Amino acid sequence: MDLSKILVVSGKPDIYELISQTKSGAIVESLADKKRCPVFKTDRISSLNEISIFTTEKEKPLAEVMQDIFRKEDGKKLTFEIRKAPNADLFAYFKEVLPNYDTEHVHASDVKKVLLWYNLLVDAGKIDLEEPETENKEEEKAE
Secondary structure, eight states: OOOTTEEEETTOSSEEEEEEEOSSEEEEEETTTOOEEEEETTSOEEEGGGOEEOBSSSOEEHHHHHHHHHHHTTTOOOOSOTTTSOHHHHHHHHHHHOTTBOTTTOOHHHHHHHHHHHHHHHHHTOOOOOOOOOHHHHHHHHO
16 A cells, blocks of 8 residues: 555645646645645645554554554444544543553544544545565566
């Protein structure tokens, strides 16, 4: 699963797919409503590939967390109302998916974002269980 072209733009509520790059920034499309808008070099932009969740051992990439949720839900969207769910319910669900998440550093707002993003990614067909090719795997194939 490649989330490198799925972006979070600081100050904007949705997640976006990179459509094209321009001299001054990029054109992105919201995964929620499919509207396109420009983002600029001055905006704080992060790829979902760059985001990780704190655990008690080490950080876990967001793509792996999304795949864990995808497996748990059999590829379907979450059925409960994420925005209205009590924090205790959100944390209980997240603990089922990522039992060793760091309770000191992962907040309810983080869990809500991850779960909302998951639903958007499922709707857009952006989640799969394929492992991304790494240089090590390519080297093993060459030998």
